[in-house]
Amino acid sequence: MTRRRRSALALLVAAVALGGGACAGADDAGSGDGALLEGIVGACPDAAAFFEERLWRPILSTKCVACHHEDGLAGHTRLVLWDETREGWLEHDFAAVARLATEDVDGTPLLLLKPSGLDPRGHTGGALVQAGTALYADFAAFAQKVAGDCGGAPAVCEAGPVLGARLLRRLDHTELRNTVRDLLGVDVAVLDGLAPDEVEDGYTNNAAALTVKGLLADQYREAAEALGAAAVAERLDALVPCGPAARDRTCAVGFIADFGLRAFRRPLTDEDIGRYLAIYDLAAEDGFGSGIAWVITAMLQSPGFLYRSELGKRDEAAGDGVFALTDWEIATALSYLFWGTTPDEALLEAAGRGELATEAGFSRELARLAADPRAEATMARFAEQWLGTGRLAFVARDPVAYEALTPAVREAMAGQMARVMEAAYADGETLADLLLSRRSFLDPELAALYGVTLPEGGGDAAGFVPVDLSESAYGGLLRLGSVLTVHALPASSSPIHRGKFVRERLLCVDLQPPPPGLVADPPSADPTKSTRERYEAHATDERCATCHHLMDPIGFGFERFDGIGRWRADDGGHAIDDAGVVREMPDAGDVPFTGVEGLSELLAGSDVAARCYLRQWVRFGTGARDGACQVDALWAGFEAAGGALAAAPRVIAEAPGFTRRRGGVGEMDTLADGVWSVPEDPPDPVVTEPDPTVGAGSDALTVTVHETTNWGSGYCRQVEVQNPTGGTVTWELVLDAPGSLTTVWNAVSDDVSEGRRRFRGEAWNAQVQAERGTSFGWCANL
Amino acid sequence: MLSRMKGVSRRTFLAGLGASAVAGPFARLLAGAASPARAAAPPARAKRLLVLFSPNGTIHAHWRPTRTAGGGFELGAGSILEPLAAHRERLLVLDGLDFRNATNHEGGMAAMLTGGGGLQTESRGMSVDQVVKGAIGGSSRFPSLELGVQTSAWGGGVQTRMCYSGPGAFVTPDDDPRHVFDRLFGDVVGGDAAKLRARRKSVLDLVNGELVDLHGRLGRAEQLKLEAHLEALRDVEKGVLGELTACDAPAAPDVPAGSTYDNDRFPDLTRAQMRLAATALSCGLTKVVSLQMAHTIAPTVFTWEGLGDGHHSLSHSGDGDAHGVAGFVAAERWFAAQVAFMTELLLSYPDPDAPDGDGTLLDGTLVLWAKEMGDSRLHVCTSVPMVLIGPAGGALRPGRYLDLGGRSHSHLLVSVCQAFGIPMQTFGDPENGSGPLSELA
Known part of the structure; x- marks a missing residue:
């Protein structure tokens, strides 16, 4: 594929040099092509490759050209495309599409309006390129290149590290559940009903797709309120940095700083602390616990919590427009990559000490994270999204035809896959090993389903026993019950779904959804034919075959396995033909194979599948949409690691692009910066107040001032007032209170002189009775 | 000329004049032609909108009502719409409406409530519920409510969404009745x-x-x-x-936590959402509700009807496949029964707009039961089955079965808007035609 792309590009550049000579005379607008192309490719050298890779291959060549050719339904429109057999097609088609990009309709290029169905004059072909999709973004990027703006992802990868954009990555729902569980230690079932994450390429954590829209914001609110209340009810002692006797406003400030650091994965600024203290003050009318609950509720709705910051600080030494992630951001990126949750105490401390920006500290923490059991859970989550098996529990199945697929069997299939993946990661297996290995794990449910006799004993807690399936029809990635079941139909196997699965998930060749306007009966149930025969008939229609010849012939290779992955001797009485072919395999052309075993060997023997595996990890690990260029940059490292499945996240983390980003002019540094030292718990220092000026009658009081918090540019002080006398005193104190007071509690204050303030009690504590005391305090910014 | 105009749509005509030279002698003549009492009456308008959706097209032979002598119609025994027979006089059954420039599951889903328009159109790429929300929702605590039943197992996409706040911008329905309850009544409880x-x-x-x-x-x-x-x-x-709502909170939905995507809970979830929809409308918490049952291509298995195949698979049963067709009809009849249930809920509340307690909540409510395709076997969006329920405050004249002969469904969307006094002439792509379906009034 790469070779082909470069040759087309070379051809085009040559054509430009000749002034578009290749098309002269062949097109009524031919004479304009040369200047147009020269201008565009001159300004954006990757425009032609981008056109071919992102517009032509995915859609223009497969869908648009069907009508937009000289004798086609749309042959009379401004867009007439040549197919690839015609000399000069690329120059011609590039120019035709570029012209539509220059035509402006109310500020939008016609190129975007027509295929998206947004043009008021309509588009007979319907909305092929829906606004909001990746394809639409590519059309928009092409229009920008035509207009001279060359930004966006290059179609031809640059040499060297790939630096991604500066991002705010919303936690996906799994990350959110893990994070809340780790922060609060309470049940997180309230997060189960959230509006689902947008799924991009099978992944729920795509950086661009995840936003906080409409309903989700309200669901966050509701869940945050419940979680704040639950945390305080169940875990207050563990969460707040002070004992039951000292639960006051000062303690709240300590909590905000401490919990805030963990929730936001960075130290809070003074402004942050002031904002959350105001929430505490409002809700503490119902007591300390209420105040803390609402601080938690607010923090769980904060962008500081909901988005992972990958913004970085401008680092001109590293290059123009380069931003380097801060220690806090590195800790966060590592933690979510390996654990899918918030950094633990040790990682935060390493960040606080500035160790993650050093090679030694980074390597040490990376090794620690990768070796932790939590990394296994992330590997399992990746595998579920990569292979689509996350739907296993829900896929609908005909209860009569597939009576055997009980909830227990579904669970067993998931358990089998988890153990197979876990063992593959632990033993350093490669993708080829995973495809070919016949080692597996079965529990009695699955053993019964597959007709395999389990050896006595040796099972784990859930009843799974390691088995060698060499003598059976099972074994290897492609014969996992979970994989075969999710890629099937409610009442039958599905060559389409299984072929699509191999193509998109294992070979990384994406297919487009069926075009609107295509009216075709799908193969209906017909007991006189085998599944294969029904689908072969389906694909005789040329419009179907355009895409289905890439899918169905792969899927036919799976026909020995029914809709829940059981081996079958025949298909409803019909003989089974499981010969298949992978058409247009990258760099190999059409490759025939027989059965799942043959397909497994084919995939295991090709770098295409291993590169695809790494690319899938890039998508999952970095939230990128495409990942192709990153794979070019990471491949050598992955090969050096022996292509081990478990090496993928480490290779991603070790690449320079992991800790650096590219940003634009005028963009500002991250908030995730600042110094934090591991908090100790010394007794609050007593502030020397040798001579508090006191009001009438107050001179008999005992006054102690504690400084409870000091964050450098601000502080909080708490004052204990005791009345040792035998009578009631209405108190009034003038104390050192430098800076501007942000809050005062249990007292009112006014300025006396620079840095000195007078404090008097509120209605409820203005008077202190004999041998009783009261307290008040304030916080200030210096 | 004049009499024809009066007969067809005098109201609409006046509404259309609204912004321009209303005070002309011709307009006064029209007003004067009515009795003083009628002249003082406000225009007949719908006050509330409820859009229902169920997926995967239909099989017309089993959906179409039977015409009877004298211009009436019947919902035949065993037919898809029969569960609505008790409400026949409240229905406007619309046959022969086509989606222009749209076909197949995705195309139909996207065009159903939007008419396929972009930003430059009158409806600015929004779905009809969002347009009505913009016109009448502002004063409500919830300008609109989007409810769903198992719409989101596949995430948010063209297949799983029907409400749009703009071109390509989905409005996510809330699939969890317990959360809906909390939003509506959480601070009353x-x-x-x-x-x-x-x-x-x-x-x-x-x-x-x-x-x-x-x-x-x-x-x-x-x-x-x-x-x-x-x-x-x-x-x-x-x-x-x-x-704050003036209503007492109803009982919380009786749906267990974590069951939002349990296939067999589909009926419970549907009825819980319908109860919440009716309560929210009756309390004045909102004036615009949509309830999306599943989504196009939904594989819901109607186990409670004894069916084994997914709804989408059943929807493609050819005429030769009697078993498959019977399964699909059974599933579609179940949806019709839910629409009947919703209708009965609306009938069970008093009309909030009637000071003397006369009438029911249905009286001022425009109910649209929409689908995204016509014949599901052909993947086409022609003759898409649409049903309107209730008099919509007098804006509609129900109790009829109309064959609209292949007109664009954009006219229906215009009619819905005009029923709320929104003076729109086109909805979605203006090429699809302008003006309402005058037959509905």
Whole structure:
């Protein structure tokens, strides 16, 4: 594929040099092509490759050209495309599409309006390129290149590290559940009903797709309120940095700083602390616990919590427009990559000490994270999204035809896959090993389903026993019950779904959804034919075959396995033909194979599948949409690691692009910066107040001032007032209170002189009775 | 000329004149032609909108009502619409409406409530419920409510969404009746509402401030994310801080936690959402509700009807496949029975607009039961089955079965808007035609 792309590009550049000579005379607008192309490719050298890779291959060549050719339904429109057999097609088609990009309709290029169905004059072909999709973004990027703006992802990868954009990555729902569980230690079932994450390429954590829209914001609110209340009810002692006797406003400030650091994965600024203290003050009318609950509720709705910051600080030494992630951001990126949750105490401390920006500290923490059991859970989550098996529990199945697929069997299939993946990661297996290995794990449910006799004993807690399936029809990635079941139909196997699965998930060749306007009966149930025969008939229609010849012939290779992955001797009485072919395999052309075993060997023997595996990890690990260029940059490292499945996240983390980003002019540094030292718990220092000026009658009081918090540019002080006398005193104190007071509690204050303030009690504590005391305090910014 | 105009749509004609030279002698003549009492009466308008959706097209032979002598119609025994037979006089069954420039599951889903238009059109790429929300929703605590039943197992996409706030911009339905209940009645059930609202407001203000601060540090693409977030917070604020409902909270939905995507809970979830929809409308919490049951291509298995195949698979049963067709009809009849249930709920509440307690909630409500395709076996969006229920405050004349002979369904969307007094002439792509379906009034 790469070779082909470069040759087309070379051809085009040559054509430009000749002034578009290749098309002269062949097109009524031919004479304009040369200047147009020269201008565009001159300004954006990757425009032609981008056109071919992102517009032509995915859609223009497969869908648009069907009508937009000289004798086609749309042959009379401004867009007439040549197919690839015609000399000069690329120059011609590039120019035709570029012209539509220059035509402006109310500020939008016609190129975007027509295929998206947004043009008021309509588009007979319907909305092929829906606004909001990746394809639409590519059309928009092409229009920008035509207009001279060359930004966006290059179609031809640059040499060297790939630096991604500066991002705010919303936690996906799994990350959110893990994070809340780790922060609060309470049940997180309230997060189960959230509006689902947008799924991009099978992944729920795509950086661009995840936003906080409409309903989700309200669901966050509701869940945050419940979680704040639950945390305080169940875990207050563990969460707040002070004992039951000292639960006051000062303690709240300590909590905000401490919990805030963990929730936001960075130290809070003074402004942050002031904002959350105001929430505490409002809700503490119902007591300390209420105040803390609402601080938690607010923090769980904060962008500081909901988005992972990958913004970085401008680092001109590293290059123009380069931003380097801060220690806090590195800790966060590592933690979510390996654990899918918030950094633990040790990682935060390493960040606080500035160790993650050093090679030694980074390597040490990376090794620690990768070796932790939590990394296994992330590997399992990746595998579920990569292979689509996350739907296993829900896929609908005909209860009569597939009576055997009980909830227990579904669970067993998931358990089998988890153990197979876990063992593959632990033993350093490669993708080829995973495809070919016949080692597996079965529990009695699955053993019964597959007709395999389990050896006595040796099972784990859930009843799974390691088995060698060499003598059976099972074994290897492609014969996992979970994989075969999710890629099937409610009442039958599905060559389409299984072929699509191999193509998109294992070979990384994406297919487009069926075009609107295509009216075709799908193969209906017909007991006189085998599944294969029904689908072969389906694909005789040329419009179907355009895409289905890439899918169905792969899927036919799976026909020995029914809709829940059981081996079958025949298909409803019909003989089974499981010969298949992978058409247009990258760099190999059409490759025939027989059965799942043959397909497994084919995939295991090709770098295409291993590169695809790494690319899938890039998508999952970095939230990128495409990942192709990153794979070019990471491949050598992955090969050096022996292509081990478990090496993928480490290779991603070790690449320079992991800790650096590219940003634009005028963009500002991250908030995730600042110094934090591991908090100790010394007794609050007593502030020397040798001579508090006191009001009438107050001179008999005992006054102690504690400084409870000091964050450098601000502080909080708490004052204990005791009345040792035998009578009631209405108190009034003038104390050192430098800076501007942000809050005062249990007292009112006014300025006396620079840095000195007078404090008097509120209605409820203005008077202190004999041998009783009261307290008040304030916080200030210096 | 004049008499024809009166007969067809005098109201619409006046509404159309509204913005221009209303005071002309011709308009006065029209007004004077009516009796004083009628002249004083406000135009017959719908006050509330309820859009229902069920997926995967239909099989017309089993859906079409039977015409009877004298111009009436019947919902034949065993037919898809038979469960609505008790409400026949309340129905406007619309046959022969086509979606222009749309076909197949995705095309139909996208065009169904939008008419396929872009930003430059009168409806600006919005779905009809969102347009009506813009016109009449503003004064409600919830300008609109989008409810769903198992719409989101595949995430949000063209297949799983029917409501649009703009071209390509989905409005996510809430699939969890328990969450809907909390949004609607959470601050009425126990606790100190004033305190709760004050705290919620301060949290929202705080988060808002943080988002604004963060916004300034970012590149444009990331700024757009935060702008969407800020927009969402404005809706949250309206929901949690809007006027307190005067209603007593109903019983909480009897749906277990974690069952939102349990196939066999589909019926319970549907009825729970319908009860909430009816209560919200009757309490004046909102005037615009949509309820999306499943989504196009949904594989829901109607086990409660004894079926084994998924709904989408059944929908493609050819005429030769008697078993498959019977299964699909059974599933479709179940949907019709739910629509009947919804109708009965609306009939069970008094009309909130009638001072003397006369009438029912249905009287001022326009109910549209929409589908996304015509014949499901052909993947086409011609003769898409649509049903209107209720008099819509007098804007509709129900009790009829109309064959619209292949007209664009954009006219239906225009009619819905005009029933609310929105003076629109086109909906979605203007090429699809202008004006309402005058037959409906």
